Amino acid sequence: MTQDLLPITRIPRTGLPPSAVVVGDPARAAAVAALLDGAEEISYHREYRVFSGSWKGLPVTVASHGVGAPGAILLFQELADAGVTTFLRFGTAGAMRPGIGDGDLVIAEGAVRDDGVTQQLLPPEYPAVSSPEAVFALQRAARAADAPHHRGLVWTRAAFQPGLIPLTAYDNAGLAAIEMELSALLVTASLRGLVAGGVLVIDGANADELVDEENTGGYNPHRDVVAVGVERGAVVALEALRLLAQERAGAA
């Protein structure tokens, strides 16, 4: 029998574990999947690479969404169509506040919706908020892993290049980090009644004005300090999914 595949990502409509880690880079999806028991590649079409396996007994989906929210939201929507109910985005981001250093984790409490796609779905005043239980699970997991971490608001922004960021737009607003897809995930989750959150590894600062010389260099994801942060962050994201599943089972 031909498998029922979803139209854009070509993931199967049934059979995926409901707890998912989503990442930008297909290679990072493979690296996270390598931490799972019995990892299996389910599909790989365009930038959307999907694995399943288990983390300490919890069945988990790991999937890549590529760079940029308009493409990423297609994966979030199709994973939801396939029955995924809990999403944690595990990405990289630039630091926006002094004291947040390279390799540190930022746990998102919510995001500014400058993503370039959700404005076409909803008025801009609609908030992009993380599920509180996801924030707490990520925080518990980061503490347990002894991973340097911060909580705060994230600026999801479609234009990545330094020269294209209106840096004064959020002066004194206390934003913690900047990346490109999180608000699209949070809005999707709110619209569809899903649990979602995000944990981001700092890989520098993507504008000279944002560089805190003591803590971050300029944007450069290809450094050991970032690789170490990514290794820690992967465990934090998977462990947070397990805590969330435990909580769900306790509440049932």
Ligand SMILES: O=P(O)(O)O[C@H]1O[C@H](CO)[C@@H](O)[C@H]1O
């Ligand atoms: O490391 P990922 O998850 O891809 O996240 C960040 O890195 C990419 C930009 O280089 C964007 O996707 C941004 O959100």
Ligand SMILES: O=c1cc[nH]c(=O)[nH]1
């Ligand atoms: O959007 C992004 C992603 C990673 N690092 C940055 O500085 N900005």
